[in-house]
Amino acid sequence: MAGKLGWGILEEGWRKGPWTAEEDKLLTEYVRLHGEGRWNSVARLAGLRRNGKSCRLRWVNYLRPDLKRGQITPHEESIIMELHARWGNRWSTIARSLPGRTDNEIKNYWRTHLKKKSEASPEHSERSKARLLRQQMQQKRQQFQLQQQQQQQQLQKKNQQNQVGMKKIMSLLDECDHRLLPLVQEREDMVFMYPSTSEEQCLLSPVFNSDTSVPEASSSEEILWGGLWNLDDVQSNLDSTCATSKACLPNMITPLPSN
């Protein structure tokens, strides 16, 4: 890039690299006389050997009189963190909320000071939390399936004894399976999708707002993590669904586990 060309040299007649005090003075004088804008005229009118783009950048990021020089304050930092969480890398938008600070300044500050902080924040560490939860759910699912197998074995023993209602029991177990397994799968995958049916929304509430079918969150990120961090709530809903299934099998099988 410019490094290959060297700083302060002329490329197609334009100077590049760090600005000198003399150039700053010329540019400041130009803006004082003509105002901001028409940057491509600067070279001709101010006698600068800089292109318009470079002049605009120098003025906006360094020479503007309303710029606040010096360290970003803790208060400003918290604002940046909050606004970045909301808007992402929309630096100019963030800069509008911080008078005297430029988008470039905020962008640089974010990269050097806040990026690591953000990655180490709870919001970020919750990704590992998600992995842990998924592992736990996998274990629970396996445990549940094992218990089902044991229950089926017990039922088979019972039925060998009394030969009553085996066909009905199996059909009910199948129904139970069909209802529960997709929900267990849903819990694993729900981070990546929203409930599409009212039944799903009901089952997953209060993670999702059942009135609107759209989660009450302002950004997809919030939705994503907001949904994820309510898995405990989903657990209770799933358990209640289990309870419904249990009702299908009055006195026929051992009650399903409810953690």
Add this chain to the structure above:
DNA sequence: AACAATGACAACCGCGTCACT
């Protein structure tokens, strides 16, 4: 003291948008 690694900041580049012709 010398060197490498890292941080901080200024500046550049590419691209998208918009207004003007």
Add this chain to the structure above:
DNA sequence: CAGTGACGCGGTTGTCATTGT
């Protein structure tokens, strides 16, 4: 309506300073 230039934005790079080994 297409072409063109100006401008703004976000990403990236270069340079210097500081810190660690």
